[in-house]
Amino acid sequence: MCGSTPIITYMKPLLFTLFTLFTxxxxxxxxxxxxxxxxxxxxxxxxxxxxxxxYQLSQIDKRIQLAPCKQxxxxxxxxxxxxxxxxxxxxxxxxxxxxxxLPVKVSLLVTYYVAARPLSGNQELGAGDLSAQQGDxxxxxxxxxxxPSQAVGRVLNTAVASxxxxxxxxxxxxxxxxxxxxxxxxxxxxxxxVANEGIAMNNAADGQSVRxxxxxxxxxxxxxxxxxxxxxxx
Numbered sequence: 001m002c003g004s005t006p007i008i009t010y011m012k013p014l015l016f017t018l019f020t021l022f023t024x025x026x027x028x029x030x031x032x033x034x035x036x037x038x039x040x041x042x043x044x045x046x047x048x049x050x051x052x053x054x055y056q057l058s059q060i061d062k063r064i065q066l067a068p069c070k071q072x073x074x075x076x077x078x079x080x081x082x083x084x085x086x087x088x089x090x091x092x093x094x095x096x097x098x099x100x101x102l103p104v105k106v107s108l109l110v111t112y113y114v115a116a117r118p119l120s121g122n123q124e125l126g127a128g129d130l131s132a133q134q135g136d137x138x139x140x141x142x143x144x145x146x147x148p149s150q151a152v153g154r155v156l157n158t159a160v161a162s163x164x165x166x167x168x169x170x171x172x173x174x175x176x177x178x179x180x181x182x183x184x185x186x187x188x189x190x191x192x193x194v195a196n197e198g199i200a201m202n203n204a205a206d207g208q209s210v211r212x213x214x215x216x217x218x219x220x221x222x223x224x225x226x227x228x229x230x231x232x233x234x
Contacts, residue, residue: 041074051110067096084138108137173205
């Protein structure tokens with residue numbers, strides 16, 4: 001009996017050491033799995049981006065104690081977008097019940113457009129008025145022009161200095177019909193079209209409503225087209 005006491009005394013520290021090593025390895029594996037799940041989600045979510053994506057994912061503090069998890073759900077917390085300095089929400093949905101937020105910086109290299117020269121207000125933009133630049137979308141205004149077709153043919157609300165980024169709120173549709181202008185009116189009813197002439201009673205851009213006086217008394221309403229005619233559908 002006396003000989004068994006030392007065995008019990010020395011086994012306790014050994015068992016504690018083995019338990020500590022085992023849980024430490026398991027904890028490290030869980031952290032690596034969480035990081036991997038976050039990276040997979042980012043890769044998949046950014047794969048169809050209109051630009052060249054990259055990201056810097058923060059490392060989870062290994063001192064955080066998280067119960068083992070069999071399945072993770074990764075997404076953006078409410079109010080966050082997948083651009084710039086943002087956050088991922090990683091939640092255990094099988095095996096445990098916890099959730100953490102993981103900071104990430106997402107960059108998206110895109111082509112955007114600036115004024116190629118000083119541009120004046122009320123100027124209709126042509127292709128030569130735009131100059132392509134590249135930059136991180138996360139550092140640019142949200143309404144930046146990324147497609148020249150969004151700007152060419154539209155009119156500036158105000159003057160724009162050379163090199164200044166063009167934004168959608170700076171632009172409006174060009175006027176295609178002027179007040180008191182003689183216009184061609186096309187009446188459409190099924191497959192039948194009838195053309196007439198009238199006088200526009202207001203300015204209108206492509207797709208906007210316009211009132212037209214036909215003859216001396218009749219007033220009709222239609223939609224202005226890019227060609228300057230007015231479509232009237234029954």
